[in-house]
Amino acid sequence: MENPMQHNQSKLFINNMMESAIRIGLLFILVVWTFDIIKPFVIPVLWGAIIAVALMPMTQKLERALKGRRGLAATILAFAGITLLIAPFWIVTSSIFEGISHSIEVLQSGEVDIPGPTQKIADIPLVGGQLYEVWALFATNLEKAVMHFLPQIKSAVTASAAMLGSSLGTLVMFIISLAIAGGFMAHAEKSAAAVKTVAVKVAGSHGEEWASLTAATIRSVLLGVVGVAFIQSILIGSALFTFSIPAAGLFTFIIFILGIAQLPPLIVVLPLIFYVFSTHDSTPATIFTVWVLVAGVSDSVLKPMLMGRGVDVPMPVILIGAIGGMLTAGIIGLFLGAVVLAIWYELFMTWLKTEEQQNAKVEQGAEDSLPSVPVED
Known part of the structure; x- marks a missing residue:
């Protein structure tokens, strides 16, 4: 029969276990909830940190040129990076839009003149013959060629639109990352100290x-x-x-x-x-x-x-x-x-070096433990 002391210890153990389980469960819920809140910012912050580390030497050189104005140097580099991102995207997008607009105008006017393939195309190994036939079909009967390849054309247009949308989202993400990188670079010492403190911990x-x-x-x-x-x-x-x-x-x-x-x-x-x-x-x-x-x-x-x-x-x-x-x-x-x-x-x-050091200490200890032999004259 269980004595009162054992009963009290068992009850105390169950109470502690239940209390610990509740605390761990609440902590887990808090962690998951917190991660859901910060999840949209994880990738931009990581990219911001990567960009800041990569551009830090350039920031320090620009800081010296600006007589110690770290914040201005970081801001200039961040804006330069944003400009370098937006300019090519704008040029490529404008080029694609102008090409599509011109193609639509040509198709509406009916004045489509596609030059036919040369014999050099047909002479290309493996794919030359098929490429020659497809090119010749588009050059001689555009309407029939479009109807024949309509599924492939729709798939290509859909994929291009999806790629353009994804590229726009990526562009916005990198702009945010560059802004975050500017903040990291402006406070580089504090950021580095915080990272090292966490790393040591x-x-x-x-x-x-x-x-x-x-x-x-x-x-x-x-x-x-x-x-x-x-x-x-x-x-x-x-x-x-x-x-x-x-x-x-x-x-x-x-x-x-x-x-x-x-x-x-x-x-x-x-x-x-x-x-x-x-x-x-x-x-x-x-x-x-x-x-x-x-x-x-x-x-x-x-x-x-x-x-x-x-x-x-x-x-x-x-x-x-x-x-x-x-x-x-x-x-x-x-x-x-x-x-x-x-x-x-x-x-x-580090593990290999530790093993080598331990083996060296063992060998040294074994040598020290050997009795010394007197040398006879």
Whole structure:
């Protein structure tokens, strides 16, 4: 039979367990509720932090030029970034809108004159014959061609409209992120101190070191991924403008996005090579081909040069983290994946060093415990 003391202890245990369960449940509800409230701001704040870390060296240089006016330097960079975002988007959107308006006017007037394909198109391996037939159908009987490819045309228009809407949403998000980045840069010391305090609280003595590693990794990815994509797009874009390729600006922007997404620019370049060979003489077409192909594979040389600079983590680790993070979480995963993998690499190396130090101490202790043998004369 249970004695009164055991009964009281059992009752007290149940009461404490119920009280703890209620507190944990209320705390869980509060955390979930708080996350739902701040969820729309998580991605802009993360991007703002990434942009602030990437632009901090430039902010410090501009601050010195403005005689220590940090807030003005951060504001100028934020507005410059917003302008660089809006201007290309406006140019591309205006170009698309003008092209659609012109196409509608031409279709309404009935004066549609599509030049027929040349024999060079038919001579293209694998796809030449089919491409020649489709092009010839549009050139000779536009109405029949439109009716034949109407489902594909509707799908393409729908996808383009969805892409335009998504691009507009992304543009607004980045504008907000740049504004947040301006705030981070204006109060860089306080922000860095807060991050290091939290890092030390979470990770212990290595927290401050890993906070610095995070900043260095973000700059490395910016140089090795975004920087290489920008250089590639400039190299290929200069060829497109030199040879007067239609919509050269739009193709250059697409190549830049593909470079950030770690996709080969040859996806865009190869069809353009076929177009140039069909519309230009052999010599200029060959020059264009060599130009864009060399620019297309230049990332294999540029990435080892730019990625991993200022970071003790090997370049393949950062590159794998960037690509894997992008496949998991989109563009922002480029930075988050590289940071996470870099920290895990540092954790692994710290563990190896700890093991080596412990083994060295054991060996030293074993040597010290050996009895000394007197040396005879």
